[in-house]
Amino acid sequence: MTVKFSRHAERRAKLYEIPESTIEKILVDSDLNDGEHELIRDIGCFKYPIKIVVSVENDIMTVITNYSFEERKKSMKVHYDEEVDALYLKLGDQKPDGVIEIAEGVNIDTTTDGKLTGIEILKASKKINIDTILSYTLELDQGILRKKIS
Numbered sequence: 537m538t539v540k541f542s543r544h545a546e547r548r549a550k551l552y553e554i555p556e557s558t559i560e561k562i563l564v565d566s567d568l569n570d571g572e573h574e575l576i577r578d579i580g581c582f583k584y585p586i587k588i589v590v591s592v593e594n595d596i597m598t599v600i601t602n603y604s605f606e607e608r609k610k611s612m613k614v615h616y617d618e619e620v621d622a623l624y625l626k627l628g629d630q631k632p633d634g635v636i637e638i639a640e641g642v643n644i645d646t647t648t649d650g651k652l653t654g655i656e657i658l659k660a661s662k663k664i665n666i667d668t669i670l671s672y673t674l675e676l677d678q679g680i681l682r683k684k685i686s
């Protein structure tokens with residue numbers, strides 16, 4: 537099998553300081569058939585497991601993305617109050633200490649150390665498609681989220 541890295545995957549590996557040789561070893565040691573695969577592997581030198589998304593076709597493995605993956609034990613919760621047209625995305629169990637208003641009717645709850653705990657959207661149906669947000673599961677890459685906040 538030949539392993540190729542997309543430009544995006546090369547950037548992500550560099551960002552998370554994951555040697556491409558480590559990713560190649562994981563892929564070569566995995567028995568993957570043609571198609572797209574998501575692999576999560578514990579590697580001793582990383583705090584969190586490594587997640588690799590790869591496409592396999594004709595003995596060529598193309599790495600689409602890879603990153604250190606902090607598995608979340610709790611899902612984001614979405615609350616929608618139709619009566620007042622308010623949507624709240626609860627991002628964790630921490631209690632917020634303050635609010636940042638980023639636009640009229642769009643507020644971000646934060647902790648004193650800058651972590652996001654929730655997003656409130658007032659007059660939500662006028663700002664987003666409520667059916668879409670209530671019918672999808674969202675997965676956040678917390679590592680990137682933390683870096684952007686810092």
